[in-house]
Amino acid sequence: MELLRAGDERALGELVAGEPRATRFLLGRLWDPDAELRRGAARALGVAAACRPDEGLELVRRLMWALNDESATHGLSAIPAIGEIGYRAPELIEAFVAPLASLVWDDGLRPAILEALARIAESAPELVRPVCAAVAGHVDADDPRQRAAFAVLVERSGGIDEA
Numbered sequence: 001m002e003l004l005r006a007g008d009e010r011a012l013g014e015l016v017a018g019e020p021r022a023t024r025f026l027l028g029r030l031w032d033p034d035a036e037l038r039r040g041a042a043r044a045l046g047v048a049a050a051c052r053p054d055e056g057l058e059l060v061r062r063l064m065w066a067l068n069d070e071s072a073t074h075g076l077s078a079i080p081a082i083g084e085i086g087y088r089a090p091e092l093i094e095a096f097v098a099p100l101a102s103l104v105w106d107d108g109l110r111p112a113i114l115e116a117l118a119r120i121a122e123s124a125p126e127l128v129r130p131v132c133a134a135v136a137g138h139v140d141a142d143d144p145r146q147r148a149a150f151a152v153l154v155e156r157s158g159g160i161d162e163a
Contacts, residue, residue, distance in 0.1 A: 083116030
């Protein structure tokens with residue numbers, strides 16, 4: 001918790017790389033009231049997933065499940081961690097990009113999904129480019145956060161593939 005509060009991403013990354021049990025603690029912090037703690041936890045989970053791909057894949061599955069209505073979890077807080085995992089370990093997220101993008105119809109999730117897809121596109125634009133056209137139709141032109149996130153997404157992914 002001290003490392004999260006201090007914002008020491010390097011030390012936190014070293015901790016999660018060497019201590020698999022830290023992942024459980026970090027998962028809980030995704031729902032912390034403090035936005036900085038949530039952001040730090042998401043980034044650290046990206047490091048953990050990249051260090052231990054088998055566990056990382058299971059982590060992505062759990063986070064995606066949190067977006068499912070049947071999970072009885074408010075999945076919004078899971079989305080930044082999905083984006084961080086995709087940024088740090090794109091091979092783990094490949095099968096989940098389209099399912100994540102398919103949830104962009106949800107007004108409450110849309111800004112976070114756009115931001116997560118843009119984060120993934122930083123390291124793996126080829127994974128995100130195919131979903132840009134479908135996502136475009138859902139962006140609320142009156143919402144500056146959505147417009148900005150979509151612009152970053154398109155820029156980082158290299159454009160919109162036309163069908």
